[in-house]
Amino acid sequence: MAVNPDFAGSPAAGWVLREALGQGYSAVGALTGQGTFRARTLEGAGRPVTALSLGRPQPYQTDTLFLGQSAGLFHTQDHPHPGPRRFLGGFYGTQRAAAQPELFEMNRPLSDFDQMRWFPQTTAARGLPE
Incomplete structure (x- = not known):
């Protein structure tokens, strides 16, 4: 969870966790190259x-x-970058992402x-049976 104090108008979950747990809390994010993932x-x-x-x-x-x-x-301190980074949330449009990333x-x-966990390739999980 990110540790920024202002995340779209409120603290990010990681910031709240670090406040509660102290400096022992390590914020780990994830990035991926290409592949597939599940979303609406x-x-x-x-x-x-x-x-x-x-x-x-x-x-x-x-x-x-x-x-x-x-x-x-x-370690992110070894790889500084101002952003932006891709955001893969609950909604995604493959065609829209190509036209308007x-x-x-x-x-x-x-x-x-x-720290950042890097996955060169991602594969979508299988959906639950209906």
């Missing part, structure tokens, strides 16, 4: 949860710092986290 599609009728394609990050995005790296945990970006520095 913005491009289908009814907006079902489905596996969506995730292309390579844009050259200016934080995520590109780790392209070519093996999966691992990295800024719709799915978090304009925050990497220093919101102490």
Whole structure:
């Protein structure tokens, strides 16, 4: 969880945890290269949860710092970047992301986290049976 004190008008969950738990709390974020992930599609009728394609990050995005790296945990102080980074939330549109990547970006520095877990490739989880 990010530790920034102002996250869209209120403290990020990681900031609250660090306040409660002290400096022993380590904020770990995650970034990925490309692959698939599950979210509600913005491009289908009814907006079902489905596996969506995730292309390579844009050259200016934080995520590109780790392209070519093996999966691992990295200290953010060794990889400063002002952002933006991709934001993969509950809603996503593959076509919209290709045309307007800024719709799915978090304009925050990497220093919101102490460490960053890098996944070069992501694979969508299987949905639960209905």
